[in-house]
Amino acid sequence: MDVKILCLGVLSRGEASGYEIKKAFEEGPFSHFHQASFGSIYPALNALSSEGLVECRAQAQEKRPDKKIYSLTAKGQQSLTNALLAEPDHDRVRSDFLFILSFAQFLPPARVAALIDQRIAWYRESLERMEGCAAANTAPPGAAFVRNMGIAVYRTAAEYLENNRDALIAEVSAPEVLVAE
């Protein structure tokens, strides 16, 4: 599942510029489970264009670079549908937070506390945005399903951190005492 397919997916929800596609992966509904940067989006759009999977309509703007608005062609929609039928690659999670936390014994307890509190705050903010999303009613069934799964998972993660925070801090604060006894 390379960036070209990801772009086709975004464009299937409506025409967009490269800049807007980037935003879909940064703030939009896809941001929680896929990313793409300018360095991959712009070359991908050029390739898709020359393959005839997307069409490009340049919209002149005052004193700014022309906005190139891309839209899916019938061939592009077909290509997307085919790609979606392929066996999905295994999920890949990269979490510095969990990596660092798994070495909590090397960190000052105050740092562990700060790390966890930051993360709880992040989950709570994300949940507010996801739950208060006005577009949720009009979203296609798959998108709503994925969104609600994200809410359930984030809520569990936040609650776990809230419920187990103090116990971990106590363990990394005074393990020597327990060993000495």
Add this chain to the structure above:
Amino acid sequence: MDVKILCLGVLSRGEASGYEIKKAFEEGPFSHFHQASFGSIYPALNALSSEGLVECRAQAQEKRPDKKIYSLTAKGQQSLTNALLAEPDHDRVRSDFLFILSFAQFLPPARVAALIDQRIAWYRESLERMEGCAAANTAPPGAAFVRNMGIAVYRTAAEYLENNRDALIAEVSAPEVLVAE
């Protein structure tokens, strides 16, 4: 947080060869929240070696490439501790499963069902392995904390899929009827 730091982290749990480090990211406790391939591990170990952060002890083996066993130096432990104090990069999730599922309306309902069932089975297998892990008692507090968080999150994900599977399949099976009414 590049592969060099990840290798230092693995080596802080005990000496290991490049092959064994790879396994730690493939099957071991790190596999759920970080990955690294041979193409990044071996260059990283060479760089760490020339920086004096790890030591290499070659163990001759009969009729096999010499096993190079790496271990952390004091300088390496210091470097790891410093790196762990840095602000963690934001998490990055890449899930083809969720991407594909968010376009469920383009897929045959039977395919949606198969996709979800596969994923439920994967979560259940992972949970069994994580819960039945004998090393859990001896793990440092941070690692145990992270492991239990993973269990909580995977359990929620599996339950969500089990509880909402049929509703999604119903929605993508006969949406036209609802629109027509």
Add this chain to the structure above:
DNA sequence: ATCATCATATATCGGGTCGAGATATATCTG
């Protein structure tokens, strides 16, 4: 009032990383 930062918008480049393969052999499985 001026300076900095951010948002819009496209595009490239260096460096890091993945996945696949090359190489070599022993052991397990059918």
Add this chain to the structure above:
DNA sequence: CAGATATATCTCGACCCGATATATGATGAT
């Protein structure tokens, strides 16, 4: 006995991220 799997190191091409360049308007800070 053939084929798959596990051990073990290492390289290479393709791909992708993050930073940067370019250009300007709007917003915010001092």
